[in-house]
Amino acid sequence: EPEVTQTPSHQVTQMGQEVILRCVPISNHLYFYWYRQILGQKVEFLVSFYNNEISEKSEIFDDQFSVERPDGSNFTLKIRSTKLEDSAMYFCASKGTGPYNEQFFGPGTRLTVL
Amino acid sequence: SQQGEEDPQALSIQEGENATMNCSYKTSINNLQWYRQNSGRGLVHLILIRSNEREKHSGRLRVTLDTSKKSSSLLITASRAADTASYFCATDWGPDKLIFGTGTRLQVFP
Numbered sequence: 001e002p003e004v005t006q007t008p009s010h011q012v013t014q015m016g017q018e019v020i021l022r023c024v025p026i027s028n029h030l031y032f033y034w035y036r037q038i039l040g041q042k043v044e045f046l047v048s049f050y051n052n053e054i055s056e057k058s059e060i061f062d063d064q065f066s067v068e069r070p071d072g073s074n075f076t077l078k079i080r081s082t083k084l085e086d087s088a089m090y091f092c093a094s095k096g097t098g099p100y101n102e103q104f105f106g107p108g109t110r111l112t113v114l
Numbered sequence: 115s116q117q118g119e120e121d122p123q124a125l126s127i128q129e130g131e132n133a134t135m136n137c138s139y140k141t142s143i144n145n146l147q148w149y150r151q152n153s154g155r156g157l158v159h160l161i162l163i164r165s166n167e168r169e170k171h172s173g174r175l176r177v178t179l180d181t182s183k184k185s186s187s188l189l190i191t192a193s194r195a196a197d198t199a200s201y202f203c204a205t206d207w208g209p210d211k212l213i214f215g216t217g218t219r220l221q222v223f224p
Binding site: 044089102103107 | 147155215
């Protein structure tokens with residue numbers, strides 16, 4: 001069964017450093033998403049991406065964040081200058097076409113900012 | 115904001131018992147989805163119920179949706195220790211994002 005994959009599974013970085021989280025969505029999906037979950041809290045929407053552009057973003061997704069689909073398979077989330085409060089689990093998700101298709105989530109990348 | 119809230123926050127049961135989790139939301143939806151998350155792991159999609167559906171089954175899972183009360187329930191029948199996880203409801207907010215609830219932590223004791 002096709003699945004969303006994410007790398008790395010765990011990323012440790014120093015505050016102020018740039019990180020890139022990578023995702024490979026399900027191959028025939030067209031909608032891509034990033035969510036995050038701070039430890040012990042709910043899953044929060046960050047950004048959605050369709051047709052090579054951001055379709056919606058949350059307040060969390062400020063200028064320090066960016067997303068890119070550099071080729072036909074990868075979808076990346078970049079945090080330019082990490083802060084301590086960026087420590088969280090980051091989930092990538094993808095969705096097919098149609099109004100009711102469910103979003104399929106990857107296993108997540110645990111980001112730890114020291 | 116369209117925020118899902120689950121109750122109870124935590125639920126402990128014995129294997130073989132049924133577990134019921136509830137979710138409430140605030141605004142109209144197109145569909146509602148339930149996800150499971152094992153500790154520290156990713157989200158696994160369980161079931162999607164459309165706004166024009168009232169009940170849906172998938173194996174040992176039964177989901178109901180009451181749009182007049184803006185609520186949904188997830189019933190897991192004949193629970194197993196492997197069902198131990200957090201369960202989240204998620205409502206769609208337009209075509210683009212899901213709004214997750216606070217989750218119910220289910221503990222099933224063998």
